[in-house]
Amino acid sequence: MIPIIRTAWTALRRDRGALALSFILPVAFFTIFAVIFGGRSNSTPKVSVIMVDEDHSGASQKLIKGLSEESLSVITRPAPKRGVEQPDYTAATAEDAVRAGTAPVALIIPPGFGVSPISFGGGNQRVSIQLLKDSSDMVASQIITGLLQKVAMTAMPEVMAEQGAKYVDEYAGGFTPEQRKRIDSGLEELRKRESREASGPETHHDPNRGMPISVTTRDVVGQNKNNPMVSFYAAAIGVMFLLFTASNAGGSLLDEAESGTLDRVLSSRVTMGTLLAGKLCYCSLLAFSQLVVMFVWAWLVFKLDFIPHLAGFAIMGVSTAFAVGAFGMLLASTCRTRAQLGPLSTLVILIMSSVGGSMFPRFLMPEAMQKAGLLTINAWAIDGFTKVFWRDEPVSHLWPQVLVLLVVGIALFLIARKLARRWEYS
């Protein structure tokens, strides 16, 4: 037994790749997910919300102030453009901003809200706040809705008291027999309404019943999508596997170096530059083909709106495939042997994928982690595909993602070319 254990341990100790996979990768993964979820357990994630006050009443301003004091990033106007302050959001510009992904939620406080901001047990007299949401972020709208009701309780105590007095006046003024009769009548009416709604053939459930503030929710992005998260996961999972594919394809360079085929190729007319460029083209084509297969599958099986977005898909697909192909070339030229490449690529790709949003949406991560994600190919590729398939943005809006992916691809390829000099001559 002991010799067997000793032999296996010695072999593992001398295999640095396996050692890294055994001890470094689990710790790295644990750290990443601890940061993501550990941060969430202590406080509500800082969700961005665009606020539009069309009411300009004391109640609406208190509501905005109350929300600002919560763990939210309240935005009332767009960021300055070239140093020029922009006007406050309107209902229309706020809706555009949610579509563009500036924030996952916008709250529009309509005129008349301040007249009767709070009511209990429903009622037709109150004005509903409009909540415009991007349904790809399933959490943000729920958080905002909950916080809105909380703030109504905490930020507007006098409104609450006033509203309570109204109820007393209406239902219990002086507790005379007549008042008692009216209270009983009112409660009876509430009971009847509840009974009617429960037994009716077409039950209409008012989500605001029992809530102090009435909120009308509307999806402004993805409202017509058949399967909202399919496009996200097609891109997220796709990019992760593209990275593995490219790393494996780039590894053929190491196979050829180990077998002596690389030497033979380089003794022909083919130069190292030509060889690497050819390998990059191959890796990129392979990655693009893989994306096509993935999205066509999503289209056929999960009803992804593929055909209307072909142009955007092609542009994002080519950019992503190029960056991923160059990444594969860099990994291959960094390693000395195929045996080194396996553990290193697994380590790097899984970390990139977890931080970059391939395993867990970035919008649910802490802010620092979201920023760290921007250092990965995954994040830029997923953002681009989300623009195409989720936000239905025009192709011209893809330039930041395309530019970053192309620049990253070129940079990685140039580094790979430099590292490959060791194969060129000795």
Place this chain on the structure above:
Amino acid sequence: MASASAASTSTPLPLRVEGLVKRFGELTAVDGIALELNRAECLGLLGPNGAGKSTLIRSIVGRVVPDAGKVSVFGDPAGSIGARMALGWVPQDIALYPRLTCRENLEAFGQYHGLRSAALSAAVARCLDWAALGDRAEDIVKNLSGGMKRRLNMAAGLIHQPGVMLMDEPTAGVDPQSRNRIFEMIEKLRGEGMSIIYTTHYMEEAERLCDRVAIIDHGRIVALGTKDELVHNAFASRSEVLARFDSMDDGVAVWVEQRGGLFDNGLARFSVEHATDIAGLLDAAAKAGHELADVSLRKPNLESVFLHWTGRELRD
């Protein structure tokens, strides 16, 4: 006659190596090697492991940048396109794509050398025929026998019809039948006037295939010439006596060395001027108390020369 002579001197040699030096850190792998390869000549490179043969070959191919000296192939410097196109390299490793067929491999290497369409097809057919792999053209390389892989490895080096072939131990690890087949392939090339550099550990291969042999040790050429020249330079008119002793203790080894012989694995080698000198040797052995089991006299061969120049010390 004068003009013919001028033409022959102006035509560049297939291969010329001058003062080649290559160092790897403290190690001098090639230490001032100079050699010339003539047209239609097969030059053998013999040397122990680590002698510098592979570095020399890689320098000729242009895969190693020398610290000093120069290599020219038909007048073009090593590594230039002209030199690359004029050289056919058969590496010691099976440098092929294992998942491609024989034909696909040859097509790939042909294309890397710039061959296209009809010229490529003709070159592939010629190489398959030369390597006797016509009926295995569509077989996946990794499924071929060791001998077939070796033959295809050689064919891939010949695909672009080079003027000089560099063969680095092309028969390593093959059975006698395959080795014989490879000899026939090389002899056919020689018959067609190909200039060849041939490295090997097998003396009989060098004796059979090579016009001249260079013995390399410690990065230098220690002997160069035809087989007869090498033997004559090393042994002159002396013959070789091989003696096997009953016991192989240290005393025997010391006694052999004192008598100017080489002792290895129970076999002692002496060189003698005349056959009658054997009697004196036997007498001295008896007086020293060493009993001989077997004694033979033979003319020195290439192996004798090799051991004469490189000794018997293990190199790796």
